[in-house]
Amino acid sequence: MTLLEVSKISKRAETDFTLEPISFSQRKLQKIAIAGETGSGKSTLMKIIAGLVQPDEGQVIFEGKAIEGPQDKLIPGHPGISYLSQHFELPKFLRVEQVLAYSNMLTDQQANTIYEVCEITHLLKRKTDQLSGGERQRIALAKLLIASPRLLLLDEPFTNLDMIHKNTLKAVIRNIGKELKITCMLISHDAVDILSWADQIVVMRNGQMVQKAAPEKIYRQPADEYVAGLFGKYTLIDLTQSPEFSRILKVNTKGKRLFIRPENFNIAKRSKTSMPGKVNKISFCGSYYELEVSIATNVIIVTTPTCSLKSGDPVYISLADYFLL
Numbered sequence: 229m230t231l232l233e234v235s236k237i238s239k240r241a242e243t244d245f246t247l248e249p250i251s252f253s254q255r256k257l258q259k260i261a262i263a264g265e266t267g268s269g270k271s272t273l274m275k276i277i278a279g280l281v282q283p284d285e286g287q288v289i290f291e292g293k294a295i296e297g298p299q300d301k302l303i304p305g306h307p308g309i310s311y312l313s314q315h316f317e318l319p320k321f322l323r324v325e326q327v328l329a330y331s332n333m334l335t336d337q338q339a340n341t342i343y344e345v346c347e348i349t350h351l352l353k354r355k356t357d358q359l360s361g362g363e364r365q366r367i368a369l370a371k372l373l374i375a376s377p378r379l380l381l382l383d384e385p386f387t388n389l390d391m392i393h394k395n396t397l398k399a400v401i402r403n404i405g406k407e408l409k410i411t412c413m414l415i416s417h418d419a420v421d422i423l424s425w426a427d428q429i430v431v432m433r434n435g436q437m438v439q440k441a442a443p444e445k446i447y448r449q450p451a452d453e454y455v456a457g458l459f460g461k462y463t464l465i466d467l468t469q470s471p472e473f474s475r476i477l478k479v480n481t482k483g484k485r486l487f488i489r490p491e492n493f494n495i496a497k498r499s500k501t502s503m504p505g506k507v508n509k510i511s512f513c514g515s516y517y518e519l520e521v522s523i524a525t526n527v528i529i530v531t532t533p534t535c536s537l538k539s540g541d542p543v544y545i546s547l548a549d550y551f552l553l
């Protein structure tokens with residue numbers, strides 16, 4: 229069932245930024261992530277959806293009705309939609325439970341479930357100035373959830389969190405759909421957060437939507453180099469300039485280049501299907517090693533779970549998969 233329909237919304241800012249007409253829809257409980265470089269229009273898009281910024285053209289339909297923008301309403305926003313801003317504020321000098329009481333639209337039991345999901349039950353008696361950044365973020369999220377929204381919009385909720393607190397908040401956000409049955413849209417700069425969480429990813433650049441697709445498609449078959457680069461490292465090979473590659477791969481690339489993610493190169497034995505190269509650099513990245521390898525005039529990025537090579541070693545490389553870009 230369609231919950232949200234974004235229909236040709238556009239916005240010209242006073243700066244030279246323009247949000248070009250954007251359309252997409254979101255089903256109930258579908259998880260949509262918005263990705264894009266800084267200044268690409270992610271927050272503007274999300275604020276228009278929340279009813280906090282007036283679009284110049286187009287409309288947002290939520291549960292079958294058009295959302296009114298701030299020009300049409302005394303108090304901007306929609307009661308069914310909660311927006312967690314990058315710059316949220318918690319009221320000062322109050323206890324957490326007092327802050328939450330003002331927003332609560334639920335029974336005590338339902339609210340307690342949300343406090344548990346957000347892992348803030350032990351913080352309720354604290355003053356709002358006695359909290360860490362991660363605790364503040366989880367309380368801000370709980371405050372929105374107890375207002376009982378049907379759509380939750382999260383604008384970079386993981387900023388400024390260390391790995392441990394980020395993982396706690398990620399688990400909370402993962403459970404929002406499952407346990408609380410609230411549909412979620414998320415903006416994040418982190419490729420891993422987005423790829424592992426979203427059902428669909430909307431990629432923005434210069435105010436335009438450049439691709440909307442499932443995470444695997446965005447990662448493996450990006451629309452262009454910009455999308456490719458947002459979601460990890462890659463190598464591009466022009467077969468007309470790369471005889472080593474054209475020897476092992478006989479395909480008509482139709483003027484396109486081979487797009488290869490690092491895990492799609494393998495360290496191999498010398499054979500008809502492998503290419504000789506030289507290791508330039510090895511970086512240990514925790515669960516894998518990243519190698520920079522020269523193959524004739526090309527420099528490729530290869531990842532491998534184990535590595536007994538060192539810089540300067542000769543190596544043979546085979547190709548497991550590629551996409552034409």
Ligand SMILES: Nc1ncnc2c1ncn2[C@@H]1O[C@H](COP(=O)(O)OP(=O)(O)OP(=O)(O)O)[C@@H](O)[C@H]1O
Pocket residue numbers: 241242243245264265266267268269270271272273
């Ligand atoms: N209130 C405003 N008035 C005028 N211009 C604005 C306003 N808010 C944002 N902009 C401009 O609109 C453009 C898009 O901003 P937006 O915040 O939507 O981008 P973003 O993709 O969310 O960026 P970031 O990842 O840095 O948060 C930027 O060039 C910004 O300077």
